[in-house]
Amino acid sequence: MKIPNNRFLNFHAHQQFPSEEEIVIQSLFLQEDRIPENRDTIFFTSGLHPWHADLLNLIEIENRLQKLIDEKKIIAVGETGLDKIRGADWKTQIEVFKGHIQIAEKNNLPIIIHSVKSHNEVLKLKIDFNSKVPWVIHNFSGSEQIAADLIHHGFYLSLCHHIQNRNSRISEYFNTLPLDKIFVETDDFNVDIKGLYHTAAIKFRISLEELKKQIAFNFESVFNRNG
């Protein structure tokens, strides 16, 4: 799968639809019954969010995801993940996350991850599973050290509005991250994907056109493995 390299890719959102010049990857909640239709400018992923991890059991999760995958309705598994601040109890979150990892591995699909104060646990699971599919942490805003550890283990990081907040930890160092490992997203925040690209391009000291090309290339690296 490829995207044109002159568009703004919003790597992760829930509600937004693409406006002109944009492509959106919309993340659906598996417990809802929306039927996604991938088109040229909008792609879908689906998973049980850690906040909702107790709403479906493992069999239901597998059945629903496998059906979406078999019908080619989704291009990745997630968002799924771990959240120490909010959500279902920890044991359930871990079980549900592991269930998603197994399905992603079985189908050779990337995993989109929500990780709040859980980066070390997420990293450990990738190592334990010896996972070969791409893992992308969305709305990443962790420390420089954990970013380095994650990148070292092959993770991709998707950056959100924190890069525009001069007081945020990530705004101090994100321009040192390898460009072939990053994405940009709005999540559900009221920010403009084009503005985020501008901020990132300035900090990385590259042109907007180069950033669009790079992120289109990254999209291909993550999603083009199935031909």
Ligand SMILES: [Zn+2]
């Ligand atoms: Zn989200």
